[in-house]
Amino acid sequence: MTLLDLRDIRFAYPGHPPVLDGASLRLAPGQRLSLTGPNGSGKSTLLRIIMGLQAPDSGTITAFGTSRSKEADFHELRRRVGLVFQDPDDQLFCPTVAEDIAFGPLNLGRSRDEALAIVDKVLDDLDLMHLKGRITHKLSGGEKRLVTLAAVLAMEPEALLLDEPTNALDTKNEARLLEILCALPQAILLVSHAPSFRAALAPEALELRDGRLVPV
């Protein structure tokens, strides 16, 4: 079974040359795959296209065996695939850490008590319980980064798309994050400019070159 299957994706921002020009990739359950490529080559754009946050000009997206093209097709995909954005401020919008983490489970129909239990479990698993009651926008950059991961894991996705997950993390927290991610069962699509992090978490890699994905 393939979780994600993208074929021949083409996309250009209006008035600009194509960013993606025939990009294809497949992600299988449990697979860890890195996406590399220079700044501005289109990695974040591709992740947004996978999530249905931007529509490709052409090409096909199949997720969990179902073709996805209209906005409604992506609702189920967004429950089953978690994107950790490059900028935590794009992701965190509730007043407190606990509310931000509870938001996803509540949105998925969990009861208040179930959501609170998930918040405790995820914070405990990530050793972040000390941040539970904190005001989200007052967290440090690295703390925000870890809380965004907690918020995504709270939704128990089957695949994780991670856009520069080590941004703003100190050496100790980067090592901790690596340990946490390596122990997860989910498939992971990793965008990271840190070669050592990629090598440790997702050594199999595709490079985005001239809009296409090529094995490296």
Ligand SMILES: Nc1ncnc2c1ncn2[C@@H]1O[C@H](COP(=O)(O)OP(=O)(O)OP(=O)(O)O)[C@@H](O)[C@H]1O
């Ligand atoms: N809304 C937009 N309108 C026009 N151009 C955009 C827009 N968003 C991104 N771009 C451009 O599209 C290209 C791809 O951007 P993208 O963020 O996908 O690259 P990236 O590979 O993730 O880069 P980085 O490694 O620096 O994070 C860049 O040239 C960027 O400037």
